[in-house]
Amino acid sequence: MRIVLLTQDDPFYLAENIDYLIKKLPPYAKVVATVVFDVSPFGKRESFTDKLKKTYQIFGPGFFVRYGTKFVMSKLNKNKNVKHVLETHGVPLIEIEGNINKAENREKISAYQPDLLVSIAGNQIFKRPLLDLAPKGCLNLHTALLPKYRGLMPSFWVLKNNEKYTGVSVFFVDEGIDSGPILVQRKVEIGNRSQEELIKYTKQLGMDAIIECVEKIESGNYTLIENDESQMTYFSFPTREDVQAFLAAGKRFY
Structure with a gap:
């Protein structure tokens, strides 16, 4: 099974998890190429300066300093770099310009003859011609129990809303x-985890869930779970007021 990954150059959590995924995939499945999008934590493309300003304004100085330091440290540690991890595994990068759905970008992906596309923090909306490139479809990992908590930053919202479980x-x-x-859903008790702890735990759990999906797709023996539109909730990026409510409820970022 030929897999093309669609991911982003996240400096905090993705490199080690993609490394884990590639190492743990069954022998019949191989990541043959990867598209690495620019990081867009706020759900849209912004300049690096705008991202810094927005992070400071919304999350405050403590958060800004902690994650700013982690960002700098990640740049000094190759093992935290998604592209370096891919290079270590011999996985070529597919260089695209602009929207992934453009015909020339689809042609670049199609050249690798993918059986399956797998999106991990893919931050563009995929149109039907792209989805149809791979005969086995396109999977996406979402760190929440769909249909609840569609959208951005579910780890923040489940904590703010005092949920007992996520997944x-x-x-x-x-x-x-x-x-x-x-295709696969796994439930987690949140307990007293911070957001950072919850992200780390669910990201690796997500890699195991992707591997389970690959096994199910290969066998052809699976039952889909309805993603019931009538039960959905959707959340966008938090505001400063949301962060204040999060902290007032005794929740922790780290």
């Missing part, structure tokens, strides 16, 4: 946002 969902991508049928 991961791996689903077949359609042209909506986190709306396709679910």
